[in-house]
Each structure stands twice: as structure tokens, then as C-alpha cells.
Amino acid sequence: MILGIEQFSIGVADLERSLRFWRDGLGFREVLRAELGTAAAERLGSLPRPLRGATLECGDLRIEILAFAESAGAVRNEEAGAPCGLSHLTLLVDDLASTLHSLRDRGIEPTRPPVEHARGLASCVLRDPDGLSILLLQRPAGTDLPGPTRRSRQVEPMSR
Numbered sequence: 345m346i347l348g349i350e351q352f353s354i355g356v357a358d359l360e361r362s363l364r365f366w367r368d369g370l371g372f373r374e375v376l377r378a379e380l381g382t383a384a385a386e387r388l389g390s391l392p393r394p395l396r397g398a399t400l401e402c403g404d405l406r407i408e409i410l411a412f413a414e415s416a417g418a419v420r421n422e423e424a425g426a427p428c429g430l431s432h433l434t435l436l437v438d439d440l441a442s443t444l445h446s447l448r449d450r451g452i453e454p455t456r457p458p459v460e461h462a463r464g465l466a467s468c469v470l471r472d473p474d475g476l477s478i479l480l481l482q483r484p485a486g487t488d489l490p491g492p493t494r495r496s497r498q499v500e501p502m503s504r
Contacts, residue, residue, distance in 0.1 A: 345443060347436045350481055351399065351406035355431040359396050359411035366409060372400035408434075432469075432477035440466045440482040454480075 356362040366372045376399040397410040410431055437443040440458055447453075447470070455477075458468040464484030469477055 345438050345446075346480075347438055350434040350436040351408050352433045353397075353408040353410055353431040356409050356411050359398065359409060362409045362411075363398060363400075366400050366407065367398075370402070372402045372407070375399050375401050375406075432479050434479045434481050437480050437482050440468060440480060443480060443482075444468060 354362075363374070367374050377397070378399075379396045380394060395410050395412045397408055399406060399408045401407075444454060444458065452470060454468045455471050456469050458466055460466045462484075464482070466482045468480045470480065471477060
């Protein structure tokens with residue numbers, strides 16, 4: 345069963361410029377910064393190239409901004425044919441295996457087999473009819489990204 349939106353991810357051309365917009369301009373709080381080489385990105389099953397990224401939060405909204413390494417230095421979402429934009433949507437599920445079984449009954453197949461990252465942590469990629477990647481994520485019970493839990497997060501007012 346799908347529990348809700350975990351986060352959405354945006355491909356960007358320049359991570360620092362995007363952080364200035366989302367974090368410094370709009371007031372999102374940075375909760376995680378990551379850099380993944382090719383091998384680590386491939387293990388995740390949905391990111392076939394090196395990337396730098398940051399996870400930001402404001403209230404219950406979590407976004408991930410991803411700067412993909414490309415030889416020309418530009419971000420490219422090949423599936424959508426766009427240079428930047430929505431990279432993927434992450435949906436949190438309670439049980440990945442049963443969710444995939446239910447989706448298959450409705451004619452929806454994953455684009456790649458499920459990947460178990462650690463005990464209880466697994467993911468799988470689907471595509472919507474227009475090619476948007478949808479990452480189904482199963483987390484071990486009671487886990488979240490570092491930082492305060494979603495229920496205890498305070499929304500920080502934006503200064504004008």
C-alpha cells in the first residue's frame with residue numbers, strides 16, 4: 345500500500361545555485377548532502393550516473409535536488425528529453441513486495457527489479473505513461489533521514 349509522498353526530486357544544472365534558491369531564498373532547511381560516484385549510483389538502481397545532491401525540508405515537504413554529472417556539464421533527463429526538471433517522485437510504501445504484486449494485478453510492471461539496500465530498506469522504479477520515474481521506497485519501521493522526525497518539525501517563517 346502506498347502511504348504517501350516521501351519526496352520529489354529535481355534535476356538541476358548547478359547544485360549551489362539551486363541551494364541558494366531553495367534554501368537561502370525560499371527558506372527550506374538543508375538536512376542532508378550527498379555525493380555518489382557511478383558505482384554507488386548504480387547500486388541504487390535508479391541513478392545510472394554520478395551525482396551531487398541535497399535534501400531540503402520545509403514543514404512536511406521534502407525535496408531532493410540532484411546535479412547529475414555529464415560530460416558536457418549539463419543535466420539531462422533522457423527519459424523526458426528535458427535538460428532539467430522533475431527527475432523522479434518517491435512514494436513511501438509499507439511493503440514493497442505486496443505493493444508490486446498489487447500493481448502487477450493492475451497491469452503496472454516495474455522498469456527494474458526491486459533492490460534491497462539494507463535489512464528492511466528496499467526500492468523499485470516504475471514509470472508513468474509519460475516517462476516520469478517513480479521510486480517506490482520501503483523503509484524499516486521507524487526510520488527517517490537524519491534530523492527531526494516529520495511529526496516534530498517546525499516550519500520556519502520566511503523573512504521578506
